[in-house]
Amino acid sequence: GNSVTQMEGPVTLSEEAFLTINCTYTATGYPSLFWYVQYPGEGLQLLLKATKADDKGSNKGFEATYRKETTSFHLEKGSVQVSDSAVYFCALSRDTGGFKTIFGAGTRLFVKA
């Protein structure tokens, strides 16, 4: 079946450090891939997405590239800020006659000043 695996957190970084959060998936066919962010006490917000192989999604300095050969969609940011502290979720969606979404377990990021 379809699944999403994310690196376990928490991840703790100093301000201006480089961020990578790994995400790999299992799916048949060609899913769409997403990163969502959840700030404390809030619902999720879409951060970026990619709908086909080799697409790069980007937003607010975050990037992720859809790699079909490695079934990965790793999230990166060159220089994190304290305000990036949140939980990040990788997700996939696929049309299987219906349209379901599968989320990873989430990775909590702490950024220290």
Add this chain to the structure above:
Amino acid sequence: EAQVTQNPRYLITVTGKKLTVTCSQNMNHEYMSWYRQDPGLGLRQIYYSMNVEVTDKGDVPEGYKVSRKEKRNFPLILESPSPNQTSLYFCASSLSWEINSYEQYFGPGTRLTVT
């Protein structure tokens, strides 16, 4: 303001007492969905609706019901809640389920405790 609203935000109830969590969106979205969030498990999809009168099961539908009689509303019904349904629930909507326009907007969440 474009938004997804959920009510109530917090609810403590007892086993077996029927409850409904409402969800409403003002963006004319076709697609709506319910998720539950549990520590270490991420979000799991309960039910989704691709349009009015069209609903289908997600990965964890047992113990839940939904209906989609109007485009803007998608209530989640627990006919006989049990303690294992204690969780944080999110409603979400998207303009459409078609790939290029599938972007979910989430409500603020409903924290449910069943004792």
